[in-house]
Amino acid sequence: xxxxxxxxxxxxxxxxxxxxxxxxxxxxxxxxxxxxxxxxxxxxxxxxxxxxxxxxxxxxxxxxxxxxxxxxxxxxxxxxxxxxxxxxxxxxxxxxxxxxxxxxxxxxxxxxxxxxxxxxxxxxxxxxxxxxxxxxxxxxxxxxxxxxxxxxxxxxxxxxxxxxxxxxxxxxxxxxxxxxxxxxxxxxxxxxxxxxxxxxxxxxxxxxxxxxxxxxxxxxxxxxxxxxxxxxxxxxxxxxxxxxxxxxxxxxxxxxxxxxxxxxxxxxxxxxxxxxxxxxxxxxxxxxxxxxxxxxxxxxxxxxxxxxxxxxxxxxxxxxxxxxxxxxxxxxxxxxxxxxxxxxxxxxxxxxxxxxxxxxxxxxxxxxxxxxxxxxxxxxxxxxxxxxxxxxxxxxxxxxxxxxxxxxxxxxxxxxxxxxxxxxxxxxxxxxxxxxxxxxxxxxxxxxxxxxxxxxxxxxxxxxxxxxxxxxxxxxxxxxxxxxxxxxxxxxxxxxxxxxxxxxxxxxxxxxxxxxxxxxxxxxxxxxxxxxxxxxxxxxxxxxxxxxxxxxxxxxxxxxxxxxxxxxxxxxxxxxxxxxxxxxxxxxxxxxxxxxxxxxxxxxxxxxxxxxxxxxxxxxxxxxxxxxxxxxxxxxxxxxxxxxxxxxxxxxxxxxxxxxxxxxxxxxxxxxxxxxxxxxxxxxxxxxxxxxxxxxxxxxxxxxxxxxxxxxxxxxxxxxxxxxxxxxxxxxxxxxxxxxxxxxxxxxxxxxxxxxxxxxxxxxxxxxxxxxxxxxxxxxxxxxxxxxxxxxxxxxxxxxxxx
Numbered sequence: 005x006x007x008x009x010x011x012x013x014x015x016x017x018x019x020x021x022x023x024x025x026x027x028x029x030x031x032x033x034x035x036x037x038x039x040x041x042x043x044x045x046x047x048x049x050x051x052x053x054x055x056x057x058x059x060x061x062x063x064x065x066x067x068x069x070x071x072x073x074x075x076x077x078x079x080x081x082x083x084x085x086x087x088x089x090x091x092x093x094x095x096x097x098x099x100x101x102x103x104x105x106x107x108x109x110x111x112x113x114x115x116x117x118x119x120x121x122x123x124x125x126x127x128x129x130x131x132x133x134x135x136x137x138x139x140x141x142x143x144x145x146x147x148x149x150x151x152x153x154x155x156x157x158x159x160x161x162x163x164x165x166x167x168x169x170x171x172x173x174x175x176x177x178x179x180x181x182x183x184x185x186x187x188x189x190x191x192x193x194x195x196x197x198x199x200x201x202x203x204x205x206x207x208x209x210x211x212x213x214x215x216x217x218x219x220x221x222x223x224x225x226x227x228x229x230x231x232x233x234x235x236x237x238x239x240x241x242x243x244x245x246x247x248x249x250x251x252x253x254x255x256x257x258x259x260x261x262x263x264x265x266x267x268x269x270x271x272x273x274x275x276x277x278x279x280x281x282x283x284x285x286x287x288x289x290x291x292x293x294x295x296x297x298x299x300x301x302x303x304x305x306x307x308x309x310x311x312x313x314x315x316x317x318x319x320x321x322x323x324x325x326x327x328x329x330x331x332x333x334x335x336x337x338x339x340x341x342x343x344x345x346x347x348x349x350x351x352x353x354x355x356x357x358x359x360x361x362x363x364x365x366x367x368x369x370x371x372x373x374x375x376x377x378x379x380x381x382x383x384x385x386x387x388x389x390x391x392x393x394x395x396x397x398x399x400x401x402x403x404x405x406x407x408x409x410x411x412x413x414x415x416x417x418x419x420x421x422x423x424x425x426x427x428x429x430x431x432x433x434x435x436x437x438x439x440x441x442x443x444x445x446x447x448x449x450x451x452x453x454x455x456x457x458x459x460x461x462x463x464x465x466x467x468x469x470x471x472x473x474x475x476x477x478x479x480x481x482x483x484x485x486x487x488x489x490x491x492x493x494x495x496x497x498x499x500x501x502x503x504x505x506x507x508x509x510x511x512x513x514x515x516x517x518x519x520x521x522x523x524x525x526x527x528x529x530x531x532x533x534x535x536x537x538x539x540x541x542x543x544x545x546x547x548x549x550x551x552x553x554x555x556x557x558x559x560x561x562x563x564x565x566x567x568x569x570x571x572x573x574x575x576x577x578x579x580x581x582x583x584x585x586x587x588x589x590x591x592x593x594x595x596x597x598x599x600x601x602x603x604x605x606x607x608x609x610x611x612x613x614x615x616x617x618x619x620x621x622x623x624x625x626x627x628x629x630x631x632x633x634x635x636x637x638x639x640x641x642x643x644x645x646x647x648x649x650x651x652x653x654x655x656x657x658x659x660x661x662x663x664x665x666x667x668x669x670x671x672x673x674x675x676x677x678x679x680x681x682x683x684x685x686x687x688x689x690x691x692x693x694x695x696x697x698x699x700x701x702x703x704x705x706x707x708x709x710x711x712x713x714x715x716x717x718x719x720x721x722x723x724x725x726x727x728x729x730x731x732x733x734x735x736x737x738x739x740x741x742x743x744x745x746x747x748x749x750x751x752x753x754x755x756x757x758x759x760x761x762x763x764x765x766x767x768x769x770x771x772x773x774x775x776x777x778x779x780x781x782x783x784x785x786x787x788x789x790x791x792x793x794x795x796x797x798x799x800x801x802x803x804x805x806x807x
Contacts, residue, residue: 012056012083012102012103014056014081014102014103014105014121014123015053015054015056016120016121017111017118017119017120017121018050018054018056018057018058018081018105018118018119018121019046019047019049019050019057019058019116019117019118020046020057020058020060020079020107020116020117020118020119021038021043021046021047021057021058021059021060021117022043022060022061022062022070022075022117023036023059023060023061023062024061024062024065024067024186025065025186026061026183026184026186026189027061027080027179027184027186027189027190027192027193028059028061028079028080028082028099028101028180029080029101029176029177029179029180029189029192029193030080030101030102030103030104030126030176031101031173031176031177031180032080032099032100032101032176032180033085033098033099033100033101034098034099034101034180035096035097035098035099036059036096036097036099037090037094037095037096037097038094038095038096038097039093039094039095040068040069041115042069042114042115042116042117043116044095045115045116046116046117046118047084047087047095047097049116049118050084051084051087055083055084056081056082056083056084056102057081057082057084057099058079058080058081058082058105058107058119058121059079059080059081059082059099060075060076060077060078060079060080060107061075061076061079061186061189061190062074062075062076063075063076063186065186072110072113072117075107076190077106077107078104078105078106078107078124078190078193078194079104079105079107079193080101080102080103080104080105080193081101081102081103081104081105081121081123082099082100082101082102083099083100083102084097084098084099085098085099085100086098103123103124103125103126104123104124104125104126104193105121105122105123105124106121106122106124107119107120107121108120108121108122124196126170126172126173126198127172127196127197127198128170136171136198136199136202139171139199139202139203139206140171140174140202142206143174143175143178143202143205143206143209146206146209146210146212146213147178147209149213149216150182150209150212150213150216153213153216153217153219153220170198171198171199171201171202172197172198172199172201172202173198174202175192175198175201175202175204175205176192176193176201178205178209179192179193179205179208182208182209182212184208188208191204192204192205215245215246218245219242219245219246222238222241222242222245223238223242260284260287260288263284263287263301263304263308264281264284266308267280267281267284267304267307267308270307270308270310270312271312271313272307272312273312273469273471275468275469276307276312276468276469279467279468280304280307283300283303283304284304286300287300287301287304299405299410303405303465303466306412306416306420306465306466307466307468309420310416310419310420310466310470311419311420311422311423311424311425312425312470313425314423314424314425315424315425315426315474316383316384316385316424316426316427317383318347318350318382318383318384318426319381319382319383320347320350320351322344322347322348324381325343325344325347325381325382326340326344328377328380328381329343329377329378329381332373332374332376332377332380333370333373333374333377334507334510334511334514334515335503335507335757336370336374336500338498339363339374339498339500342359342361342496342498343378343381343382346359346476347382357455357459357473357474358426358455358473358474358475358476358477359455359476359477359496360453360454360455360477360479360494360495360496361476361477361478361479361495361496361498362434362478362479362480362481362484362487362492362495362496362497362498363375363478363479363480363481363498363500364480364481364482364483364484364497364498364499364500365482365499365500365501365502365549366482366500366501366502366548366549366550366613366730367482367548367549367550367552368548368549368550368551368552368553369500369501369502369503369549369550369551370500370550370551371480371500372388372430372432372480374478375388375428375430375478375480376388376428376430378428378476378478379427379428382428382476384424384426384427384428384476385422385423385424385427385428386422386427386428386430387418387421387422387427387428387429387430388429388430388432389414389415389418389429389430389431389432390432390433391431391432391433391434391436391437391445392432392433392436393436393438394414394436394437394438394445395437395438395439395440395442395445396440396442396443396445397442397443397444397445397447397448398413398442398443398464399413399414399445400413400414400415400445400448400449400452401413401448401463401464402416402463402464402465402466403464403465404464404465404467405465405467410465411465412463412465412466413448413463413464413465415429415452415461415463415472416463416465416466416470419470419475425471425474425475426474426475426476427475427476428475428476428478429475429476429477429478430478430479430480431449431453431477431478431479431480432480433480433481433482434446434449434479434480434481434487434491435481435482435483435484435486435487436486437449446487446488446491447488449491450490450491450494452472452477453477453479453491453494453495454494455473458471458472458473458475459471459472459473479495484497501549501729501730501733502548502549502550502617502729502730502733502734503549503550503551503733504733504736504757504759504760505539505542505543505736505737506759508542508546508551508554509535509538509539509542511551512533512538512542512551512554512558513533513538516551516554516555516558517533517558519555520555520558520559520562521562523559523562524559524562524563524565524566525566526562526565526566526569529576530565530569530574530575530576530577531561531562531565531576531577531579532576532577532578532579533558533561533579534578534579534580536580536581537578537579537580537581537583537584538579540580540581540584540585540591541554541557541558541561541584541588542554543593543737544591544592544593545557545584545588545591545592545593546593547592547593547737549617549730549733549734557588560587560588561579561584561587561588564587565577565587601708602705602706602707602708602781603705603706603708604699604700604703604704604705604706605623605624605625605626605696605697605699605700605706606621606622606623606624606696606699606706607621607622607692607693607695607696607699607706607712607779608620608621608622608692608706608708608710608711608712608740609621609622609688609689609692609693609711609712609713610688610711610712610713610731610732610734610735610743611684611686611688611689611713611731611734612686612688612726612727612730612731617727617729617730617731617732617733617734617735618734619711619734619735619737619738619740620677620684620689620692621677621678622675622676622677622689622692622693622696623675623676623677623678623696624673624674624675624676624696624697624699624700625673625674625676625700626671626672626673626674626700626701627671627672627673627674628670628671628672629670629671629672630669630670630672631668631669631671631672632672632673633647633648633651633672633673633675634672634673634674634675635647635674635675635676636674636675636676636677637675637676637677637678637679637684638683638684639677639684639685640683640684640685640686641685642685642686642687643684643685643686643687643689643693645687646687646689646690646693646715646716647675647693647697649690649694649716649717649718650690650693650694650697650716651673651697652718653694653716653718653720653772654694654697654698654701655668656718657720658701661698661701661702662702663701663702667701673697673700675693675696675697687715687723687725688713688714688715688725688726688727689713690714690715690716690722690723691712691713691714691715691716691722691744691769691772691775692712692713693716694716694772694775695712695775695776695779695780698776698780699780702780704780704781704782705780705781706779706780706781707742707778707779707780707781709740709741709742710740710742710743710744710778710779711731711735711738711740711742711743711744712743712744712745712775712779713725713728713731713743713744713745713746714744714745714746714769714775715746716772720771720772720773721770721771721772722746722747722769722770722771722772722774722775723746723748724746724748724749725745725746725749728745728749728752728753728756729752729755729756731743732756732760732764732766733760735764736760736763736764741763741764741765742764742765742767742778743764743765743766743767744767744769744775744778744779745766745767745768745769746768746769746770747768747769747770749768750766750768753766
């Protein structure tokens with residue numbers, strides 16, 4: 005550096021001007037427009053003193069009021085050569101760079117920055133000319149190429165470059181004349197070694213030349229046959245390439261990089277991640293306003309938010325699980341044991357697959373709430389998927405992305421909401437799935453509920469495999485016959501039957517009353533239910549297998565008490581039988597009226613429905629006619645066939661049954677089952693139909709305190725039936741104690757609690773002769789082998805299996 009180029013003496017304290025968009029170098033003469041009020045005050049302060057000011061770049065270009073921590077520490081001391089105020093309030097200032105300086109401390113922050121600085125003199129180059137000559141020549145050649153490609157640099161810059169031999173000064177001259185990112189230009193300013201500074205500038209020049217070469221190729225290849233759309237694409241690609249290389253990236257690039265980082269951090273399986281990155285590359289090539297771009301962004305968001313490897317830790321403490329299950333539900337021992345077995349195996353084998361359970365039973369017995377209780381006991385996330393009325397297969401497997409408004413199926417949506425890959429999913433009302441022209445959802449469930457297949461479940465929207473083997477699926481259903489056989493075969497069926505009167509009272513005392521007191525805003529010292537009051541509600545105001553009606557009636561009593569409390573009668577109400585009738589009105593069901601007296605041609609049967617067991621009254625009537633059979637009451641084909649078989653049995657054995665010879669020629673029979681609006685079907689009413697017919701033909705009353713269930717064959721054999729526990733519960737609700745059952749169903753008595761069995765008299769039979777010997781008040785069978793069959797016969801008690 006010559007004597008004429010010596011650096012001026014720089015004060016130790018100077019006003020500081022934060023600069024955005026570029027970095028100011030020594031040896032530069034540059035006009036800058038200043039608009040911030042604090043910056044204008046810093047300029048005015050500099051003009052009143054040494055006319056020197058420190059220009060430093062700020063890190064965030066968009067920050068309007070930078071703080072010391074967002075401003076670089078190294079800048080350039082500049083001399084104010086000329087300043088002019090513009091009509092819009094801004095100031096145009098011509099600066100000349102003097103020297104580099106480093107901020108030591110911020111002396112003042114308001115109303116403008118004043119800093120103490122330490123000048124950084126330019127190091128003299130001590131190396132040999134050979135060390136820098138190659139770098140200087142390369143830099144000049146690259147500058148010439150850039151000038152030849154366009155107008156990014158003025159050709160006038162070549163003249164001073166020929167005269168400068170200091171590598172550091174050449175580097176700064178070039179850096180000040182090309183558009184660099186702020187962080188790149190700042191690095192040039194901060195590099196103290198001249199040779200390293202020039203090497204870094206050469207790297208930047210090489211990158212810029214490569215970009216310009218690509219640009220030239222794009223321009224050449226796009227000239228011929230360019231349509232309007234092609235021209236727009238070319239210009240956009242050209243602009244994107246230039247912005248990427250010159251540091252003027254747009255918001256789209258930031259979004260793409262953000263998506264890429266999230267995809268890489270989502271811990272996807274090795275088969276899924278390449279597909280996600282492939283779709284991201286497609287999105288990167290698209291215009292942001294394209295319709296498909298929005299669809300792709302949504303798709304990538306789904307992939308990012310799915311819990312590919314996130315699992316909640318299972319609580320495998322069997323004691324804790326038993327305590328939680330007992331707190332939430334009364335009895336249901338079979339289900340509780342199954343969950344404890346699962347936890348025990350899970351503790352011994354960490355990579356076991358989740359079981360597929362199906363709770364089947366009437367409404368109101370706690371199937372859905374049991375799923376929530378299981379999730380709480382295991383420490384897992386819980387989600388309920390309502391399947392009732394679903395008719396579109398896409399609801400389960402998702403829509404393909406080509407459709408407008410496409411989205412994943414319910415299973416993938418639930419996984420996104422729970423944010424774990426091992427939640428408890430309750431598939432509620434799986435027997436209510438329908439099908440139409442949009443497909444069969446129950447068929448789509450086959451893959452979901454198969455432990456051997458669901459480790460690679462493929463949703464149509466995602467189009468990649470997701471592992472569902474860690475999910476604990478619990479389906480609920482009222483009627484297993486409505487579930488396709490293939491789907492039913494994939495699930496472990498656990499049947500929940502209705503509750504006895506005593507069980508309902510216990511559940512009400514432990515759970516229902518407390519919940520209804522809280523929901524209706526009263527206190528426990530406002531109301532007290534007696535056992536007699538609860539029993540009166542259960543037996544005279546409800547007739548169901550579950551608990552929903554009971555809870556409604558208890559809630560109604562609580563509301564009545566709440567009204568009295570609000571009216572000023574704040575006292576404790578003792579809910580006994582009398583108070584129940586005061587609050588709830590006349591009893592809805594009276595057992596004695598149901599039983600009535602024994603009648604000819606009327607038999608009491610037991611039926612199973614998806615809503616629990618029911619007592620079925622079968623009425624028969626004879627009319628003048630020619631032996632025809634009329635059946636009413638909306639009977640199904642199977643029940644009609646049972647009536648026809650019973651009629652045929654009576655005709656074939658008229659002599660043994662002591663039926664008049666001409667009875668069938670003179671009489672026509674009408675069979676009717678009340679509640680005609682309700683469809684009825686099934687073979688289990690066979691012996692009931694036959695008993696009612698024999699009673700009518702022999703003019704013998706049927707005992708009203710006996711109920712029966714069983715299928716009859718043409719030879720009189722009694723075949724087994726299903727749903728015995730529910731049917732027995734229905735009989736108990738109606739006050740019936742004697743129940744005739746097929747002898748093959750004796751094994752099912754083991755599933756009935758001992759306290760329940762003690763209150764009923766189960767009479768097993770194998771032949772229809774035994775049925776009429778018990779059911780009819782007078783046995784019409786002459787000289788038949790009915791020894792040992794009396795109406796007082798009681799089945800031997802069967803011990804319940806050990807828990």
